[in-house]
Amino acid sequence: MKILKNKIFKFLFKKKSSSKVPKNEENDKNDDINDINVSTNDKTINNKKDDDDIIKQMEKIIENYSKFFTIGKLNKDVIIDYYKKNGNFNTKGIDPYEMSNMFKLFDNCLECGKTNTYKYWCQECNSQRFQKDFSNWTSGNKFIDNFIQRSQLQARNNNEVMEWIPYNRFKDIKFLAQGGFSTVFEAIWLDGAIEKWDYENQQWCRQVHLIDNPDHPDSGIPVVFKSLDNSSDISEDFLYEWETWLKGIHKSMNDTTPFIQIVGITQDPDTLNYMIIMFLAPLGSLKSNLKIKKYNPNDKFTNLFNISRQLNAIHKLDLIHGDFHNGNILFFNYEYGLISDFGLCRPVESVASDDVFGVLPYIAPEVLRGKPYTKAADIYSFGIIMWEMVSGISAFHNITHDLSLSLEICEGFRPKIVKGTMPEYVKLMNRCWNNNPDKRPTADELSKIFEKWSDKFPIELDEEKRKPVPENESEVIYHPEAYYISRKIDYTNKINEILAQNELSDKIEILDDNIDDNDSLENYIIEDDYY
Numbered sequence: 001m002k003i004l005k006n007k008i009f010k011f012l013f014k015k016k017s018s019s020k021v022p023k024n025e026e027n028d029k030n031d032d033i034n035d036i037n038v039s040t041n042d043k044t045i046n047n048k049k050d051d052d053d054i055i056k057q058m059e060k061i062i063e064n065y066s067k068f069f070t071i072g073k074l075n076k077d078v079i080i081d082y083y084k085k086n087g088n089f090n091t092k093g094i095d096p097y098e099m100s101n102m103f104k105l106f107d108n109c110l111e112c113g114k115t116n117t118y119k120y121w122c123q124e125c126n127s128q129r130f131q132k133d134f135s136n137w138t139s140g141n142k143f144i145d146n147f148i149q150r151s152q153l154q155a156r157n158n159n160e161v162m163e164w165i166p167y168n169r170f171k172d173i174k175f176l177a178q179g180g181f182s183t184v185f186e187a188i189w190l191d192g193a194i195e196k197w198d199y200e201n202q203q204w205c206r207q208v209h210l211i212d213n214p215d216h217p218d219s220g221i222p223v224v225f226k227s228l229d230n231s232s233d234i235s236e237d238f239l240y241e242w243e244t245w246l247k248g249i250h251k252s253m254n255d256t257t258p259f260i261q262i263v264g265i266t267q268d269p270d271t272l273n274y275m276i277i278m279f280l281a282p283l284g285s286l287k288s289n290l291k292i293k294k295y296n297p298n299d300k301f302t303n304l305f306n307i308s309r310q311l312n313a314i315h316k317l318d319l320i321h322g323d324f325h326n327g328n329i330l331f332f333n334y335e336y337g338l339i340s341d342f343g344l345c346r347p348v349e350s351v352a353s354d355d356v357f358g359v360l361p362y363i364a365p366e367v368l369r370g371k372p373y374t375k376a377a378d379i380y381s382f383g384i385i386m387w388e389m390v391s392g393i394s395a396f397h398n399i400t401h402d403l404s405l406s407l408e409i410c411e412g413f414r415p416k417i418v419k420g421t422m423p424e425y426v427k428l429m430n431r432c433w434n435n436n437p438d439k440r441p442t443a444d445e446l447s448k449i450f451e452k453w454s455d456k457f458p459i460e461l462d463e464e465k466r467k468p469v470p471e472n473e474s475e476v477i478y479h480p481e482a483y484y485i486s487r488k489i490d491y492t493n494k495i496n497e498i499l500a501q502n503e504l505s506d507k508i509e510i511l512d513d514n515i516d517d518n519d520s521l522e523n524y525i526i527e528d529d530y531y
Contacts, residue, residue, distance in 0.1 A: 106118065107120075109124075109125055112124060117156040117157065118157035118158070119157075119196075120195075121155075121156070121157050121158060122197075125197070126155065127152065127153045127154075129197065130153060130155075131149075131152075131153065134149055138164070139265060139274070141233075143235065143239050144164075144265060144274065147162075147265075148162050148264075151246060158193070158194050158195050160246075162246075163193075163194070163263065163264040163265075164264065164265060164266070165263075165264040165265070165266045167268065167269055170189055170225075171187065171220065172188045173185050173187040179486060181228065181486065182228050183227045184224055184225065185227065185275075186222065186223070186280055188222060188223070189220055189277070191206055192220065192221045193221065193263050194206055194207075195207050207221065221279070222279070223263070223277050223279055224277070224278050224281075225275040226275060226276045226341075227271070227273045227274075227275045228273055228274055229273065231273045232271070232272035232273055232274070234274055257312075258306070258310070259310060259313075259338060259339070260278060260281075260330060260338040260339070260340045261278065261279060262277065263277050263278060265277065281330035281338070282331075282332060282333075283330075283331035283332065285326060285327045285329060285331070286303075286326040286327070286337055286385070287326040287394060290326065290388055290389070290391075290392045290393060290394065291469045292469060293392065294390070294392025295392075295467040295468070296459075296466055296467055297457075298457045298458060298459050298460060299334060299389070299460075301453040301457045301459070302454040302458070303336075303337050303389065303459075304382075304385075304386065304450045305451050305453070305454040306336050307329060307337055307339065307385070308382070308450050310338065310339045311324075311379075311382065311443040312442075312446070312447045314339075314378075314443075315375045315378070320373055320374065320375055320377070321381075322357075322358070322377075323341060323357065323358050324339070324378050324382065324385075325359040325361075325362040325484070326385060326484075327359070327484060327485070334459065334461060334466070335461065354370060355488060355490075356368065356488065356490070356492060357486055357487065358486055359483065359485065359486060359487075360401040360405060360406060360483070360489060361394070361401070361409075362380070362381040362384050362385075363377070363409075363489060364376070364380035364381070364437065365410040366437055368409060368410055368489065368492065368495060369410060369495055370492040370493075375443070376437035376438070376440045377437065378443070379437075379440040379441060379442070379443065380437070380440065382432050382443075382446065383429050383433035383440075384433060386425070387414075387415045387417075387418070390421050391418050394478075394482075396415065397477075397478050397479065398478070398479050398482070399479055399482065400479055400482065401481060401482050402481065406489065406495055407495055407498060407499075410495055411499075428441070428449060432446075
């Protein structure tokens with residue numbers, strides 16, 4: 001078997017560039033490249049430019065696509081021909097896969113000769129390979145089989161592939177954590193994830209950590225299992241949530257937004273519960289990194305920019321996360337925290353649609369009162385995470401997570417602002433956790449604000465220059481009844497009853513310190529001495 005060294009942690013994350021395309025002076029003096037999907041904004045290139053200049057313009061346009069492809073000799077003629085026929089590079093709304101076909105930016109498949117849909121990946125040929133193998137495996141559940149098969153047939157690249165992985169292909173399985181409706185384990189996946197097709201040996205090349213010999217004791221890829229309670233007879237309805245999420249991940253790649261990858265499903269032979277397989281995040285969750293973020297304050301700007309980008313991608317698809325908290329943001333390096341656990345935050349067995357599940361400090365007041373979970377509720381959770389990035393501790397860690405706290409949250413109780421927090425950050429945080437969901441910013445606005453702040457306060461990635469957590473830093477003591485795993489929050493009726501008695505129902509608003517809630521923070525100037 002041909003094995004490739006592991007490239008799992010080379011996630012190819014790239015911050016969106018603010019580079020600008022040279023403009024047509026007469027018509028486009030004020031246009032910028034702000035987003036890859038609106039890169040050219042109908043810009044035209046001066047017809048007098050020679051072919052080299054045309055290629056340079058195209059290279060500028062695809063700068064944000066650099067993780068997908070580069071311009072090579074074979075496709076320069078295609079690009080020049082396209083420009084000369086159309087007079088411009090109007091790529092508005094075109095995703096990398098459409099663009100690859102338009103400009104032949106990926107190499108051709110060595111088998112069918114058609115343009116690859118990704119580096120070394122031909123969707124048409126690989127889907128046929130997967131389909132031929134369908135009869136050689138089964139999960140024992142027709143819904144899971146169909147789910148995995150659809151992911152394989154629709155995979156435009158190796159990151160979109162899921163597999164059925166026999167339990168005996170894992171070793172060194174260890175308990176990691178207990179969730180509200182699941183148990184988390186870590187293990188070593190002996191085979192590693194599919195990377196590309198080996199034409200010479202007619203088999204899959206796989207990503208294997210460190211050692212090229214699969215029989216070597218140190219070979220394999222570190223992964224985590226999320227074992228779903230009572231999932232031995234998992235339903236199609238529950239899998240629909242995962243499939244919706246996976247479709248969202250596929251579409252998010254259109255603007256190069258990174259998401260955590262689900263690489264496969266397996267089954268515990270003892271409990272018969274099904275287990276979701278994801279790559280192990282080396283740095284753990286945000287919860288375990290909060291102190292590090294406190295002592296490296298510029299981290300929060302870049303981290304929250306990338307998190308807000310992911311949240312924005314979710315919301316653009318009319319999806320919501322529904323269980324957004326510091327345990328569901330996983331770090332593969334200092335720079336990138338990836339949102340996880342969409343669709344995995346409730347019990348597998350069917351529940352009433354108005355039941356509230358989650359981690360109490362992050363649940364928006366309107367949800368606690370029985371209103372539907374919305375995009376604005378995710379934004380409320382984002383505001384709590386903003387506070388944690390500054391404080392270095394989990395919100396409400398030292399008090400009981402009970403009816404009393406739920407009621408206080410509905411009445412406007414929020415974590416105390418940390419002294420020295422820059423005023424603009426406080427204003428934005430207050431907007432995020434406003435009691436009125438209509439007054440909260442959108443994820444799109446958040447991503448634009450944090451993009452500018454991350455440019456002004458760049459993250460320090462040099463290990464020697466980063467500040468360690470002091471050895472004398474006091475340990476955070478959690479209240480024994482402060483729960484940071486998802487669970488059912490069954491206080492809605494009592495909360496509404498109490499608030500109605502106090503004549504506060506539907507009239508409570510958190511004080512915003514005279515903030516103009518409609519005032520955009522995009523262009524705020526931040527003084528250099530604020531961190």
